[in-house]
Amino acid sequence: MTQSPELSGFPPVLAPDAAILLLGSFPGVASLAQAQYYAHPRNQFWRLLGACLEVEALHLLPYEERLRVVVRHRVGIWDVVASCRRKGSLDAAVTGAEVNPLAAYLREHAPRLECIGFNGGLSWKLGRHLADHGYRVCRLASSSPAAAMYSFEQKLEQWRPLFACRS
Incomplete structure (x- = not known):
């Protein structure tokens, strides 16, 4: 049996004035292929985020414009896992996960960050320790x-x- 290739995630979408960070686990196959966060057409991330930001058509905008809107609303996007091996897109298939240096990076690059939302179970499992660094996590x-x-x-x-x- 051949081992899955090592996969690398994306850099954060994060401005210094970000107040909220949405942390996923690791990009799925469609996202890696398109080099875009949450690129799978059935993933509800962009619809959910648009509804929360009251930008209902966010998911219909070109990707680069979506990112600009997110940054303007003081929201960041990143993943807990920097690199891993995985066949398919399921978090349960992740092996050899290397976690991003979340606390140190966020302290330096997003000093106004207050709240972190974990998009799914693996991101929560690997990142909930950020509560120990003073962030409100959910x-x-x-x-x-x-x-x-x-x-x-x-x-x-x-x-x-x-x-x-x-606010």
Whole structure:
């Protein structure tokens, strides 16, 4: 049996004035292929984020414009895992995960960061220690199409309270 190739994630989308950070686990196959966060057409990330930011058509904008809107709203996007091996897109298939240096990086590059939302179970498992560094953290229902047990509305209900940090 051949070993999966080592995969590398994306750099953070994070401005120094960010108040909120959404941390995923690691980009899926579609995201890696397109070099875009949350590129799978059934992933609800951009719809959820648009609803939370009251930018309803966010998911319809070109990717670079979506990123500009996110930064303007003082929201950052990153993943907990910097590199790993994985076949497919499921978090359960991740092996050999190398975690990003989250606390040190965030302290230096996003000094106004207050709240971190973890998009799914693996990101929560590997990153919830950030609460020990003074951040308000919360586990969010995953935006992944694999998390079909929650409707869009149920996910949105979990996501919305995080965005009170921007006020």
